Amino acid sequence: MGKRIMIVGGVAGGASVAARARRLDESAEIIMFEKGPHVSFSNCALPFHLSGIVENSEKLVLMSPEVFKAQYNIEARTNSEVVKINRVKKTITVKDLISGNEYEEAYDKLVLSPGANPIMPKIPGHDSPHVFTVRNVVDIDKLNKYIKNNGVREVSVIGGGFIGIEVAENLRMAGLNVTLVEAMNQVMAPFDYDMAQILHKEMIDHGVNLIVSDGIEKIYDDHIELQSGRQFPAQAVxxxxGVRPETSLAVDAGLEIGETGGIKVDHNYLTSDGDIYAVGDAIEVHHRITRQKTRLTLAGPAQRQARAAANHMYGIPNRNTGVIGSSVVRVFDLNAASTGLNEKTAKKAGIDYDFVYVIPGDKVGLMPDSNPLHFKLLFEVPTGRILGAQAIGKGNVDKRIDVIATMIMMDGTLEDLQELELCYSPLFGTAKDVVNYAALVGMNILNGRFKQVPVTKVRELVANNAVIIDVREKREYEAGHIINAVNIPLSQFRERMNEIPADVPVYLHCRSSQRSYNALMALQNSGYKNACNISGSFLGLCLYEYYNDKVNNRKKIVTEYNFR
Amino acid sequence: MGKRIMIVGGVAGGASVAARARRLDESAEIIMFEKGPHVSFSNCALPFHLSGIVENSEKLVLMSPEVFKAQYNIEARTNSEVVKINRVKKTITVKDLISGNEYEEAYDKLVLSPGANPIMPKIPGHDSPHVFTVRNVVDIDKLNKYIKNNGVREVSVIGGGFIGIEVAENLRMAGLNVTLVEAMNQVMAPFDYDMAQILHKEMIDHGVNLIVSDGIEKIYDDHIELQSGRQFPAQAVxxxxGVRPETSLAVDAGLEIGETGGIKVDHNYLTSDGDIYAVGDAIEVHHRITRQKTRLTLAGPAQRQARAAANHMYGIPNRNTGVIGSSVVRVFDLNAASTGLNEKTAKKAGIDYDFVYVIPGDKVGLMPDSNPLHFKLLFEVPTGRILGAQAIGKGNVDKRIDVIATMIMMDGTLEDLQELELCYSPLFGTAKDVVNYAALVGMNILNGRFKQVPVTKVRELVANNAVIIDVREKREYEAGHIINAVNIPLSQFRERMNEIPADVPVYLHCRSSQRSYNALMALQNSGYKNACNISGSFLGLCLYEYYNDKVNNRKKIVTEYNFR
Incomplete structure (x- = not known):
């Protein structure tokens, strides 16, 4: 008789452990217990049912218990909640949620892959029938049917993380009026505040009623009330x-819980009990860059953890490279991807960093679908080690972030990044890819070849009457420019250089920083010591200021926004 | 007075040297000499004028001499051929192609960026007015106008490399009848023969008359004749x-030429003359993996070489990482990208390698635009170092190849690749990306966990009456299968395992290898020693055999092709 491998949870992590264990051992008895009615569904695809991209909710279920049994000889018991771990006896107590019966199953190895639960604040109205969370196929089906059957037109989504954004987007695509409420001052925490503004604009451009820096206070039958007192119609909420790791079973069994609230695991995803593994959203993981403990609710790492746990059961050594947190999300016409650290997380980890924000075209400019690619690259000072990146644009932004993720995993530096030889054709990119370009700019900064200020500081510069020089051509300047900026086009720059004061700091920009970089080098090589580039330039500035100006009725610091 | 930097050639490499030198030195006198009427045009975008993707040929010119002068203080002299280098005097002799006058210019540093010339075999008819090459804007304009003005319907393209393929594709998109003739047995040398078959099928599916293993013999006014004697209508050819590096100037000046016929350069792209640099298509470069000299006509490396040459003039140290050859091309509805070595080049370099050919979906299967991604990964034996990859599919194949290119540049191994944490969302990929998956399979092969045969060997297996087991479900088998293959669906595999002979080799396959891998592990873990996976499986086999069967009237080894 083979090993008895019992698995709590039958989705990403659980199903992967089961499949890997079967490949390693024909004789093992493998049983997955899943509380819900489905195993092996695509969590990440749930929101796409709301817009009809995934038309039939049954398609979200990737494999039935019958197929698991027939193809893998794996037993998948749905509607079966593991309610207790009896570590001394090495059994689990399972409750059949249909019959209500409880029974025990013995294990040689137990794997916990219970996932994480949506957090439901206990505010008035939270238990109303028109309040939903999105964790599984049943949830999304219920929400979708409720909307359809009740002719819902107004929906509020509370929370601007991955799930909130994707739910809001898909509901909006289905033609509903959507209010999205986020308690922080920005959506999508993996992005810095400056980059998040681009996503804010995209959402309001697509008709989402976006509310940041405000929280939900009360849910009424037909509207919601926020902490600020504002009210919005909402026939469904x-x-x-956010989510909370599902650790109750582990806690009850006396397994060690980590500092972040996730189940503590070792190199091989073994818990504090040598026969119990834990993988997926419920565990605490090691961050490769910060070297701190963290939690991560991503499918890719969960699958690797699952494989590692199964390997360890069979004596196959694992390599644990830690996590870096790579992700991508579509926000209407934009794709937004990120990896590694951002400014917020780098600061929190106490890592000395600097960054580059560049906006080159994602393809050769003369190609019809060339679009600006917003790219922010963080690197460590003084080593130049790549720490992370954020990319937003209409095109292939995940490609660039995957390259950066690869560099981070390989401990790459700016010097490595600038030399990368990537695929090029005008249909797919530019000969000097944005990642090469960002590395070159980063090297210049690291080597002190030039100084930069971020777009986030321009308002202050304007307020202080700083000398701002716009090196775009005249017609570009006239179409919209920073208030008080002086226009000295690059094409007249050398003959008019003497107009620029040498004794005070001057701040240069163009549309995307490329021309202003050339102007800056010309200035410096002519003896100017106080010139500084505005990283992100006019395009980045307009995107950075737009949403805030609009919702907060702020005074514009540009004569006209220009987003091209 | 600053340095006098004279540059021969004003396109990719030349223009990049000029711009970089200007950023490093305000006082330098920088002059680019270009034989043709344009500097700084997009070579790589030329073919897209033929289909109208780039409607106006003037758009192909990125920057005029006037803009170079105004924005960068760089002089660009067009229609100016440098006819001689006078190394002792440190001057060049320039011929003004408009006036016919010759004059000399002194240099402190000279940069050769003359590019490469299309090879024109001296066959009968090669000098007819309806025979074209594609090197610059004038060429493409001439070809396009000739086609339009003469009502050309039939075009022959000789050569199946990047330019030939892109020209053929764009002409076909413009509605013309196109014959593409390639002397080798496959188009697109960066791909192995097996992968190239997928491109062959795509071209014939889109109505290109594709001829391989045949060469041009004679060009007549209205048709061509091949070496085989076959004739095809051709109102334009x-x-x-291929191209030949433009080295005449260097040869005449007595500069050293390398073993590959390109100009020999050192670490900093300095030729055998300490004041003369050479960059771009005319030089010989160092291959990072084979450590051999090679030539490469790609824009990305040319730009890096240009920057390095300018840096060296100003004492800035360079890092020379060699080249690996990353490229991407669109072939109708398919994208095809590759990097590093393929089987042919690995063999030629005497590198011991093995490879993985997998065909997972490029996105989560339930997403509407999920498509098979054909991915071939080469690794070194026994180190597992990544040597190269080829990817073909409808989606984002360049992303995967860029990740592999990054791994190669960082000297990554299969072990590194399997652990990469890449972005995932169902709209963009799968939780276990194809590169992770390929690495896992590669590790299994490297560790001897299972054996595989490539799709290229299946015809031989069939001929020898080998035991082939198709583990797909019955309805898949019935829709098309390998002749003589036995159908034991994975869902019945364990109960019917006893039907499989244990004493002779058996070859397993499914659609894409995923199910057959599970079946194979079940067999091995049940004591079978002679089981082998067919890598590429049924889908890969159908694509591999299709074109060859069709054009060579070969006996099919499948009952029906299936390309889904």
Whole structure:
């Protein structure tokens, strides 16, 4: 008789452990217990049912218990909740949620892959029938049917993380009026505040009623009330403020819980009990860059953890490279991807960093679908080690972030990045790819070849009457420019250089920083010591200021926004 | 007075040297000499004028001499051929192609960036007015106008490399009848023979009359004749059989030429003359993996070489990482990208390698635009170092190849690749990306966990009456299968395992290898020693056999092709 491998949870992590264990051992008895009615569904695809991209919710279920049994000889018991771990006896107590019966199953190895639960704040109205969370196929089906059957037109989504954004987007695509409420001052925490503004603009451009820096206070039958007192109509409310690792079973069994609230595991995803593994959203993981403990609710790492746990059961050594947190999300016409650290997380980890924000075209400019690619690259000072990146644009942004993720995993530096030889054709990119270009700029900064200020500081510069020089051509300047900026086009720059004061700091910009970089080098090589480039330039500035100006009725610091 | 930097050639490499030198030195006198009427045009975008993707040929010119002068203080002299280098005097002799006058210019540093010339075989008819090459804007304009003005319907393209393929594709998109002739047995040398078959099928599916293993013999006014004697109508002929580095100036000046016929350069792209640099298509470069000299006509490396040459003039140290050859091309509805070595080049370099050919979906299967991604990964034996990859599919194949290119540049191994944490969302990929998956399979092969045969060997297996087991479900088998293959669906595999002979080799396959891998592990873990996986499986086999069967009237080894 083979090993008895019992698995709590039958989705990403659980199903992967089961499949890997079967490949390693024909004789093992493998049983997955899943509380819900489905195993092996695509969590990440749930929101796409709301717009009809995934038309039939049954398609979200990737494999039935019958197929698991027939193809893998794996037993998948749905509607079966593991309610207790009896570590001394090495059994689990399972409750059949249909019959209500409880029974025990013995294990040689137990794997916990219970996932994480949506957080539901206990505010008035949270238990109303029109309040939903999105964790599984049943949830999304219920929400979708409720909307359809009740002729819902107004939905509020609470929380601007991955799930909140994707739910809001898909509901909007289905033609509903959507209010999205986020308690922080920005959506999508993996992005820095400056980059998040681009996503804010995209959402309001697509008709989402976006509210940041405000929280939900009360849910009424037909509207919601926020902490600020503002009210918005809502015939349905989706709560997506975050998830909490499902650790109750582990806690009850006396397994060690980590500092972050996730189940503590070792190199091989073994818990504090030598026969119990834990993988997926419920565990605490090691961050490769910060070297701190963290939690991560991503499918890719969960699958690797699952494989590693199964390997360890069979004596196959694992390599644990830690996590870096790579992700991508579509926000209407934009794709937004990120990896590694951002400014917020780098600061929190106490890592000395600097960054580059460049906006080259994602393809050769003369190609019809060339679009600006917003790219922010963080690197460590003084080593130049790549720490992370954020990319937003209409095109292939995940490609660039995957390259950066690869560099981070390989401990790459700016010097490595600038030399990368990537695929090029005008249909796919530019000969000097944005990642090469960002590395070159980063090297210049690291080597002190030039100084830069971020777009986030321009308002202050304007307020202080700083000398701002716009090196774009005249017609570009006239179409919209920073208030008080002086226009000295690059094409007249050398003959008019003497107009630029040498004794005070001057701040240069163009549309995307490329021309202003050339102007800056010309200035410096002519003896100017106080010139500084505005990283992100006019395009980045307009995107950075737009949303805030609009919602907060702020005074514009540009004569006209220009987003091209 | 600053340095006098004279540059021969004003396109990719030349223009990049000029711009970089200007950023490093305000006082330098920088002059680019270009034989043709344009500097700084997009070579790589030329073919897209033929289909109208780039409607106006003037758009192909990125920057005029006037803009170079105004924005960068760089002089660009067009229609100016440098006819001689006078190394002792440190001057060049320039011929003004408009006036015919010759004059000399002194240099402190000279940069050669003359590019490469299309090879024109001296066959009968090669000098007819309806025979074209594609090197610059004038060429493409001439070809396009000739086609339009003469009502050309039938075009022959000679050569199946990047230019030939792109010209053929764009002409076909413009509605013309196109014959593409390639002397080798496959188009697109960066791909192995097996992968190239997928491109062959795509071209014939889109109505290109594709001829391989045949060469051009004679060009008549209205048709061509091949070496085989076959004739095809051709009112216009595009010669794209390859390019030859433009080294005449260097040879005349006594500069050293390398073993590959390109100009010999050192670490900093300095020629055998300490004041003369050479960059771009005319030089010989160091291959990072084979450590051999090679030539490469790609824009990305040319730009890096240009920057390095300018840096060296100003004492800035360079890092020379060699080249690996990353490229991407669109072939109708398919994208095809590759990097590093393929089987042919690995063999030639005497590198011991093995490879993985997998065909997972490029996105989560339930997403509407999920498509098979054909991915071939080469690794070194026994180190597992990544040597190269080829990817073909409808989606984002360049992303995967860029990740592999990054791994190669960082000296990554299969072990590194399997652990990469890449972005995932169902719209963009799968939780276990194809590169992770390929690495896992590669590790299994490297560790001897299972054996595989490539799709290229299946015809031989069939001929020898080998035991082939198709583990797909019955309805898949019935829709098309390998002749003589036995159908034991994975869902019945364990109960019917006893039907499989244990004493002779058996070859397993499914659609894409995923199910057959599970079946194979079940067999091995049940004591079978002679089981082998067919890598590429049924889908890969159908694509591999299709074109060859069709054009060579070969006996099919499948009952029906299936390409889904």
């Amino acid at each position: 989706v709560m997506a403020i | 595009v010669m794209a059989i």
